[in-house]
Amino acid sequence: MTSEPLLRIAGLSSGYGRVGVLEGVDLEVDTREIVVILGPNGAGKTTLLNSISGVARPTAGSIQFEGRDITGARPEQVVRLGLTHCPEGRQIFQRLTVEENLVAAHIGRAGKSFETLRSEVFELFPVLKERRNGMASRMSGGQQQMLAIGRALMAEPKLLMLDEPSLGLAPKIVHQIFRIILDLSKTGMSILLVEQNVQLALECGDYGYLLNTGRVKLHGPAQEMAEHSALGEHYLGGATEDTIHV
Template identity: 50%
Template sequence: MLEVRGLRAGYGGTEVLRGVDLDVGPGEIVAVLGANGVGKTTLNKALSGIVPPAAGEIRFEGRPITAAAPDAIVAAGLIHVPEGRKIFPNLSVHENLVLGSYRRGRARRAANLERVFSTFPRLRERRAQGAGTLSGGEQQMLAIGRGLMAEPRLLILDEPSLGLSPLLVEEMFGLIQRLNREGLPIMLVEQNVVQSLDLATRAYILENGSVALSGEARRLAADPALRRAYLGL
């Protein structure tokens, strides 16, 4: 579904991504892993059209989107749930969700809203509540729910476990697995290496803006280099 070849991007004169190649196929959970500062968020922004690539090619479902505007990328079904949730705190839960269908999914807004409330019953209970008053875990549910309102063909999740308690992290990864089993391909961008590899089909490890390791998640989890670098083993 997603093909990235030789992607280079950055800010001003600073190059952050240095020739990234990756793929996400139908039905997969593909993990993109790495520490802070290796280029994960820049990759997401380049895929979403927020940061223009300096070189390389991005194709989504066979169509080039390298130079596409963010709204066109959303309209195509490539939906990005950003790091830090980026909800609208002064709007209600319901209003935040409705905004998720502003560019895509508007015709089936009511049905999609019901699906989100079925997935996240706590959001139904808090639909009239100000989004800024939700707990961290509830705000992450709202951010993902808002993404689901756009009827994603592929969902990019940027650090969905960030700032959550261990119990909520388990709940969040269970939710990601359930969404995938329902047919949604997911690109999971995370620092949480162990749980991400346990969940993913395949994975890419970023270091210094390029792919250091890639392959089947189970194989990477047993890779001595990865275990030394990320697991301290």
């Protein structure tokens, strides 16, 4: 008997108002798994995360989390179930301190105290502890990204959705963030990672999906994806229309 995946998306079509973006997307995430979503600009990667987190509207298909149908659920319902979205662009309160940003993100979802969660975040990101009383706006881009992830962790996610966490950051910080993503998965958390840094993402991930024009074009174990010629073709043009399962 095979166990149910943590997240199962089947035949999902979705978009914004009358704009259709995703078409017939199938995707699964297991517990502890790091699943990478790749694809060129405009492929629909963010829309996929938005559809799961309740921001974009599904028009067909289903999204199940722990066997429960969450298709079309509102963002506040989704986060209460243990899916947390850390969107692109470091969503933090610029005019609050690090500590205040963490306080504002604590929703008491699964019962851990604010102090416990804050200690866990400080352990992962010591710089946030050092700067806990400093204004968020005074921090570097990398530190702000760490605060954005720290805020997402305050909601005690079972599944953490990260949208381009490496965007615009120096290689050293990017490696640090990827190291933390691996550490989080070892604690039992599942990660859905949208990334433009294809090589690093596939080194870190267990399984990958490549989206293009709103459809899954290639999927398979991360290592096999990395070696597949169709991966580059989708970024450079000239790829076939078929879906390839490696």
